[in-house]
Amino acid sequence: MTAPTGNTRSRDRYPSESLAFAATWLVVALISFLGLTNIFDRRIDTGIPVAVMAAAIVVSVGTILALAQHALAHNYIGPKLRIAGWVAIPLGILNIPLSETWETCCISIAIAATLVRGSRAPITIGAVCLLVIAATVNADRDDGVEAFGILLGTAGLAVVLIAFSELARSLIALHASREEVARLQVDAERHRISRDLHDVIGRTLVTALLRNQAAIQLFSIDPDRAREQLDHVHQVLSAGQADLRRLTTGPILADFAAEFATVEAMCARLDIVCHSAVEPPEDEDIDRVFAAIVREASTNMLKHAHPRRCSVRVALESQAQVLEFTNDGITHRGAVESGTGITDLTDQVTQLGGHLTADYSSDGEFVVLARIPLSKGV
Template identity: 30%
Template sequence: MERGTDMRSGQGTGREREPDWQVRRIARRAAQRARRARGCAPGGGPDPVAGPPNALTLLPWLLLGMGALSNIVQGKTPNPWVGVVGLLAFNSLYVTLVFRAFHKEAREAPATRWCLVALGAVTCALALAYGGNWLLFFPLLGLATGAVVRGRRLGPVMFAVTTVAAVVAGRSGGMDTLGIAYGTLLSGMVTAAILALSETVKKLRDTRQELARAAVDQERLRFSRDLHDLLGHTLSVIVVKSEAARRIAPRDMDAALEQVRDIESVGRQALTEIREAVTGYREASLAAELDRARGALTAAGIEPVVRQSGPPLPPQTAALLGWVVREAATNAIRHSGAATCEIELRSSAERAVLVITDDGNGVGSNPPGSGLTGLGERLALAGGTLGSGPAPDRGFRVTAELPVEPTGEEEDGERG
């Protein structure tokens, strides 16, 4: 059984199916990277360690107010109902601020700033009225300030809050003034730093996802271009040789069989090129494409004229020009109805120019197809240009220009 039949029936060798396994492995790796970028565990569920902080992570710090609540319960607080109202007001404002801090629009709203001012006023009033454990609300005020205030305003605001905490703690007495001031400053700055770092990590993850999507789109575009160029040329050659075999079979069976053998060879080569295109390994060889263009044009009844001048080209430049030769020859065979097709390659140390001209009239009046458009995009990425249109006298002309990239050996010689 032939190799192509084995592939279609799904019973080919492991070597033939190797590109499929490589593609699946690449897809699995991409999916794993995407899950990690979303903060998910390898199994697909959320990763609690990698998850960003949220409002719930700041609520347990309210336990610092347990000392003040204990004083109320034990009757150590004068006017306990005032203390209860103050405690409820503080907790309500604190919870409101930490939940608004994680939404940019709510965080930057004027109502949030007024809530922070009100929290500061309640904290100062409770600390001045009761002192002792009630001074521990200042670190909570610093924490809320660090969660709400961002950017350049954070430094001056935290300095003001720390100064107020030190002054109030110094007037109330009973607790270490320096400890209250240090706790207030540290809680605010550490909270702001952690939240800023979390937002930066989130932006980096979003950027990584965008880059991954861009890479997938670029690979899809590469594959579509390769597939169009490969199949368009190959099928055109197969059609031309099939027509030639049909025409000469009644007169010369041996010549017809030779055309059939050529069709078989072209089909096998196409299968190899498609597998290489799937795995991204294929590069068009300029010499091979020139030979194929000669054979295909001759089989189509078009006389090929190939002229080359200048030094050998680096592999990357030659590969790109090989795609141009393939596409232009395919268009000449399929559309032009030409009798002659001239392929001229001129190269120098700086640039390479490829001009392909036929004397037909098939594509001269039509806009460029997807093949020429894709080639133009490829050459533009390499710093080159691709022009196409009617020739001055008659027919159609494709002109490609590319800068000549130095090879690795030349670069080493220049450095030496």
């Protein structure tokens, strides 16, 4: 299948928050390993009891940070975890005078950034940093260069830990936004159908009622005019039935250009790369059906996949209008289910003499392909 060319939004899809958590915990594990190694090397100088206490602090502080960052990413830190965090902050700093292990200081700073949010965060983080500086300078007062290097390394690792934590929160928020956009689109479609149903059915029933009342009044006076009114009732009901059928199988007013613009805007909001090569069809019936296909395909893409990219191609090929909608990110490759949407679209395309398929491609993408001959569309 040839990749469509045209307008491209070259935005990379954001990764899973699990990657940010894994990176955070990898850094914590590395810091803890360095701290434990330092404690083990100095166990003779400090004594076994002090070494065991320092090692327990390293493990406890690292674990509390990992738990606190995971809880923060999901917007809730329980009271017990919050208390443990405030206890872990001074313990991480205590390791400097206790065993000259500075690695846990950056974890203490990261815990402070995790527990305190908003305008008080800079003050709290600054206070913890001052305690770290005081403890480091006091332990290495004879070597200013070494103390400065330790402080620089502490600050750098703390920034890395905080950045990974914020990245995980942002990624979770972005995934929630994707789901919210999909829900909002469904709600908007429900409101549209509700509004259009009210308009179509209300207008049809009121008009038919008035015509029917007129026919009843004229039945004994002027049968011919009564029959004329009943004919009008039949026409009104037939028109209402046709509008209702069109309403349940696709939008009445939206054209392909409007639906395609909606898809492009949606992809821009969700960081989905959108490739397009579009020549809008001139025939109104084909335009209406293509609009319905784009709406259904984009909705299914959000519901059943985690796409990084999608493509929309509309072209004139061999006296036929062709629409191809492709997306990747298939989460489960099983048998393609023909839901109500695809079934209705297939019927609409068939009525115009065309053919519609919805299936997986050889490279694992999902492709909706419709082909409608021009001679059948006019």
